Amino acid sequence: xxxxxxxxxxxxxxxxxxxxxxxxxxxxxxxxxxxxxxxxxxxxxxxxxxxxxxxxxxxxxxxxxxxxxxxxxxxxxxxxxxxxxxxxxxxxxxxxxxxxxxxxxxxxxxxxx
Amino acid sequence: xxxxxxxxxxxxxxxxxxxxxxxxxxxxxxxxxxxxxxxxxxxxxxxxxxxxxxxxxxxxxxxxxxxxxxxxxxxxxxxxxxxxxxxxxxxxxxxxxxxxxxxxxxxxxxx
Numbered sequence: 001x002x003x004x005x006x007x008x009x010x011x012x013x014x015x016x017x018x019x020x021x022x023x024x025x026x027x028x029x030x031x032x033x034x035x036x037x038x039x040x041x042x043x044x045x046x047x048x049x050x051x052x053x054x055x056x057x058x059x060x061x062x063x064x065x066x067x068x069x070x071x072x073x074x075x076x077x078x079x080x081x082x083x084x085x086x087x088x089x090x091x092x093x094x095x096x097x098x099x100x101x102x103x104x105x106x107x108x109x110x111x112x113x
Numbered sequence: 114x115x116x117x118x119x120x121x122x123x124x125x126x127x128x129x130x131x132x133x134x135x136x137x138x139x140x141x142x143x144x145x146x147x148x149x150x151x152x153x154x155x156x157x158x159x160x161x162x163x164x165x166x167x168x169x170x171x172x173x174x175x176x177x178x179x180x181x182x183x184x185x186x187x188x189x190x191x192x193x194x195x196x197x198x199x200x201x202x203x204x205x206x207x208x209x210x211x212x213x214x215x216x217x218x219x220x221x222x223x224x
Contacts, residue, residue, distance in 0.1 A: 032211065043116065043215040044156075044204070089156070097169065099146065101213065103156040 002026055002094055006104035013080050014112050020076045021107040023090030027071035031098055035064055035075055036089040038106070044089060047075075080111040115140065117207050117216035118187075125222045132192040132199070134219045138207030145188040146213055147180060150202040162188060195223045 005024040013019050025033065032051045036044040048057040053068040061078045077084055087108045091101035118137040126132050138145050147159040149172075159172040162182035173180065177195075182188040192199055200223045206213035 034213070036215075041217075043217045046212045046214060049211050091156075098211075099144070099161055099208075099213075100158050100169065100172075101146075101148075101156075102158070103148075105155045 002092055002102040004090065004092060004102055004104040006088075006090060006107050008107060009105070010108040010110070012110045012112065015080060015082060017080050017111075018076065018078045019080055019109065020074050021088060021109075023073045023075070023092075023104055025071050025073075025090075025092040026094070027069060029095040030068045030071070031093045031095045033066055033073050034091045034093070034101060035073070036091065036103075037062075037086045038089055039086045047088075075107075077109070080109070082111045082113050085109055085111045117205055117214055119203075119205050119216035119219050121219060122217060123220050123222070125224060126195045127224050128196055129194050132195050132221055132223075134190040134192075134203050134205075134221070136188040136190070136205030136207075136216060138188070138205075139209075139214055142207035142209045142214075144208045145182050146206045146208070147188075147190050148204045148206065150204065150218075152201070156204060159190075192221075195221075197223050199223050 007022050035047040038044040048064050050066040055066040064075045066073045087106040089106045091103045120135050145162045148156045150156050160180045161169040177193045179191045202218045202220045204218045206215045
């Protein structure tokens with residue numbers, strides 16, 4: 001069972017602030033890392049799948065980086081908007097299986113207008 | 114293009130009854146996964162299925178739980194003789210390649 005840590009657990013920012021949060025995972029036997037955005041009462045929405053050390057992916061104002069050697073990924077949101085309010089989940093996959101997502105508990109982001 | 118569909122969205126059962134949760138994957142997806150979120154916990158993998166095959170059920174409780182993905186029709190997660198501890202949100206995801214797309218979940222409450 002992978003030990004996945006996300007920090008902080010929750011975060012309150014003002015509209016327009018930029019923010020970032022961390023996902024830590026075991027670096028050994030790494031296969032891929034998934035990021036999801038989960039709004040209350042909706043389905044988790046896939047943001048990124050990252051596989052290579054040093055990878056950087058971007059989707060609009062959201063971007064993510066990956067360091068597989070030290071076992072962490074950062075998610076950045078530039079110019080936060082109230083609609084960015086959600087729980088952001090990371091889920092690494094180890095080499096033992098290339099499909100079994102092991103989710104962290106998430107970072108709950110609240111963006112105040 | 115409809116996303117992953119799950120029904121029912123909410124299900125109430127009394128202890129000892131059976132619960133059947135359905136998942137229709139996205140069109141063209143042949144891989145289905147079930148995850149469970151217990152109260153105050155994160156999503157946990159239960160089972161991975163392809164059409165007519167269980168590939169990995171390592172996350173399924175050993176008793177009372179079963180899953181299938183028949184050649185025709187939705188994937189079914191079946192819980193027999195439910196107990197209060199089965200109360201949780203059950204999510205299904207489907208994929209054709211690496212990204213798993215999630216449904217809205219079924220919230221099961223056992224009285």
